[in-house]
Amino acid sequence: MVTIKDISERCGVSRATVSKALNGHTDIGAETIAQIRRVAKEMGYLPNATARTLKLGRSHNIGVLFVDKTGSGLKHEYFSSILDSLKVEAERRGYDITFISKDIGEFSMDYYEHTKYRNCDGVVIASVDFSDPAVIRLIASEIPTVTLDFVYDNRTSVLSDNIGGPSALVHYVYEMGHRRIAFIHGEDTSVTQKRLISFHKTCASLGIRVPEGYVRPAIYHDPKSSGIATRELLALPDRPTCILYPDDFSFIGGMNELERHGISIPNDMSVAGYDGILLSQVLRPRLTTYRQDAEAMGREAAARLVEAIEQPKTCLPQQIMISGQLLKGDTVKDIND
Amino acid sequence: MVTIKDISERCGVSRATVSKALNGHTDIGAETIAQIRRVAKEMGYLPNATARTLKLGRSHNIGVLFVDKTGSGLKHEYFSSILDSLKVEAERRGYDITFISKDIGEFSMDYYEHTKYRNCDGVVIASVDFSDPAVIRLIASEIPTVTLDFVYDNRTSVLSDNIGGPSALVHYVYEMGHRRIAFIHGEDTSVTQKRLISFHKTCASLGIRVPEGYVRPAIYHDPKSSGIATRELLALPDRPTCILYPDDFSFIGGMNELERHGISIPNDMSVAGYDGILLSQVLRPRLTTYRQDAEAMGREAAARLVEAIEQPKTCLPQQIMISGQLLKGDTVKDIND
């Protein structure tokens, strides 16, 4: 491994001079700089991030916390998209990405300790159980954090528009003539609560009555539970004309159930999903859904975190709302007389 | 930040003693150890991975290279599953995971340089363009690497059974009476080549003739291209009775195309996918497919890499084959008279 020391010996200058030359300090002669840079390239010198981190207290490494109950949240395209754009933006700004976990090896640590242990400059937190005290400890710590779809006190967060999404969907199906709209929602989280409230509020504002039994629980990303909810909806005396699913993938369960009953989409039943993942756009009929801009969320999270790291003084915590987009597919029938 | 020095002062011993006590050396008195450990806990001491890495030359951090042309390979469930289990196993063995990229910040490096820069102890390489010289440079370097679904010289690799998969599928549909079997394959990679050869070889061994035009190219994970290939197959004078798709997700494109032609699965056409992702198991009819054991692949990759890192002397490079499993769904009809 070629180090600054090797270069300094080769060039007949001190290590300090080499360091400064390589880092663009102005108190080194132009030709000395040129020579040092040339020799460095010749010898194949690479800076050592570890030594730098130790000395400077900055690692240029950010941690990500992406764990849900079912292992990592990575299997959900929404989260893997976020991670992807987060990674791209972070790298563009000179930061690497490391996963943060509990219990590394036989050493048991919590998230906060792990982050300190690895000297991460900051952390992005998504897809976790925000009721976990270990998560809260990290968010509430002195370490810069950005949370996704969760607001904690006065910390920076990036939020999908969980109010606008359901609202847009309800407004759209309303325009298409639907008045009997059912809503299948995911597990009880703050995201779900927001969507649920938005659904009810929008319905109320449009003068739509939501009958008992039209709002049913299921589990995100679980077609089976959405299938069951669908079956229950179909058994109601006054069937809905439109069903909103908790997410695109869960819709598959509903799709199967409807097919089993010989109910055609959208002729006999209108449906819409949520997320706008790739799948929703390749299904036929194309699924009407609300696309969350995962790419923007990841990018924004990285950008805000790096900002918080690099300008701790001037950087105010903020909640950033990333709006999504209604994708009008072919699964909502226009039933206006 | 509380360091070993702080503890040493508090306990009235030297830093060396603290370090040894914390690391379980035997040349420290039992009660001294007890006291040091107690004080360390009291003061909230955390080891500093950076300092340790610098001193020991071992980071307990492994890099992952998961990039395909379309951004990261993360959007494909096969790869995100691998990454997930890789992460779990690595963490269990005391290693963290960092993404390796080109061009970190304005500093441009290749993969090898990035790995050295971050002092990663080893790298897992998957889902990349193996014809990229930068990838080859990394694989061929002195850094321990494990490649997935790619064999390079005498390096360790973990391989999905790309011979057994197509073979199992062909045998199965053969048993179900099919003799006119079409095969849509992905882009030209070593994986594709193996599957293609396996398809042809298995057909030959079963005495199945593969007519001109029954083998068609498409793109992995791209329903559109598989849809086109499907349309072409349907236009043939002697239509196949069964179509094998490059992967489960691509099958969606075929499904749409078949539906458009009013062709019912499996009554009018039998189909099978590849991968065994979640989607394939929630579709109705359930997709017949060959499940790649992504979980085992990630786990094995981590295990082998850590072994190579920790026992460089006794650890031989090896190719590990992870076999998958035929999932008999409901999309292949038994057409035996």
Added chain:
DNA sequence: TCAGGTAACGAAATCGTTTAAGCCCGTTTG
């Protein structure tokens, strides 16, 4: 009683890099 053994701990170097402070010397300025 004394050589030799051992248990318990410390001094100091080291990993690769950065940086505050200082030094030397030629040039400018009052």
Added chain:
DNA sequence: CAAACGGGCTTAAACGATTTCGTTACCTGA
């Protein structure tokens, strides 16, 4: 002409941890 200045470098300490040798002090056996 002396003092002040500044460009260009160097010295040395520091970041936090580990480890190789010592160095004690105490014990044991002959």
